[in-house]
Amino acid sequence: MRIFLVILLISAPYFLPGIRVGSVPIPTIFLLCGLYLTAFQPRIPEEYFKPFLLVLSYMLLFSLRNSMLPTGGAREFLYLLLVVGHFTIFVTFYDLFKKGHGQQIVRLLLLFSAFEMLLMVAQSINLGGINQAFSQLFLYYLEISDSETFLPTINERPFGTMSNSMLAGMTAYLALRAVSVYTGKRGYVYLALPIILLSVSRMALGIFVFYELIVPLLLRSGRLRSLIILLTLGGFAAAVALLFGDILVNLYAFKFLHEIQQGHLSENFSLINRLNSYLWAYQKLDQFLFLGGVTTQEFSARQFGVDSEFVLRSLQFGFLGYLLMIWVSFSIASKTKGYDTYFILFFMVSGSLSNTVASNFLLMPFVAIYVCALRAVNEQRGMRHALAWQRQQTNPPTATTEKI
DSSP, X not given: OHHHHHHHHHHHHHHOOEEEETTEEEEHHHHHHHHHHHHHOOOOOHHHHHHHHHHHHHHHHHHHHHHTSTTOOGGGGGHHHHHHHHHXXXXXXHHHHHTTOHHHHHHHHHHHHHHHHHHHHHHHHTGGGHHHHTHHHHHHHHHHTTOGGGXXXXXXXXXXXSSSHHHHHHHHHHHHHHHHHHHOOGGGGGGHHXXXXXXXXXXXXXXXXXXXXXXXXHSGGGHHHHHHXXXXXXXXXXXXXXXXXXXHTTSHHHHHHHHHHTTOGGGOHHHHHHHHHHHXXXXXXXXXXXXXXXXXXXXXXXXXXXXXXXXXHHHHHHHHHHHHHHHHHHTTTTXXXXXXXXXXXXXXXXXXXXXXXXXXXXXXXXXXXHHHHHHHHHHHHHHHHHHHHHHHHHSOOOOOOOOO
16 A cells, blocks of 8 residues: 555656646645545654644744735635645655655656656657647646746756756756665766756756765865766766757757857846845845745735745745744754755755745655655664664674784
């Protein structure tokens, strides 16, 4: 029964991420994890439950306040679903890893990541007219994240089934890093790079270059290995460019580089919209830093959306509310310290500057899987150390006398 649910839970974020009821997207992963909790009643880790209750209480209080504002309403309470859904996802995957299903989970992540990469390649070259033949299916995925405008540029910036190209790169990076951490084979994380480059997920690429290449180069133990990997990837990229130059030139990545070279970066909508969002936050600095209070109606009244969780959640719930949403995801991993633990904190904070991560229901399953995989590995390592120490105490080494 659990094996079937594992397959269903890993498949859902890729193939059936949500359904829309009016203008409200309902994440299927929330429903599936709620079913899991009802059926199996797993143990809730105490170090996660307390932060969850704190965040839920905080969000309930602020949602109530926001709903009573002149531009507020019942829609403000929908954000509580993010907190409750977060709870169901984290507890479900924590239990699955505890029950020994880690291998099945990482194998499925590898399989689906490979599928996504192949589909994105097909989209980028419109293999067999795939973009026209499956346009309604691709539009469904885009509508989940209100990204319908990406459909005409699918061959320039493919997204597979991941709702938009930014998510394609971010989820692939998280999924394959989870595989890398759980298996102990660091090479897996580099398999995310082709997907990141195809999707032109710029934030994912920035985090990847900094955390997987630059930081290891600065650490003495990782310099040579990272340099070899960097040179290998550079050679691979050059070979691909020579072989498929005519196809690659149509990809958004090269058009974006051309914009920079021609000095047209100031005309790039994505950049300008994010700068305008930060300017708007500065104009509401008191709400941003302290008690929030910007309602859903006020966000909807803007001509364009706010592409920054840092700005969005701080304006809604105050800067403390934004930090709490980051903290509740990190809390289950924070028991152990290390390079891989700090990665998820860095990923969520960096990603929130230009996207939504901790409060994005499409990314939540991948954040949860990474954190739970990390926690499972650390617990296994701790158990091995404890058993080794116990054996050492039970069978102490016998003293030997030196022969003269």
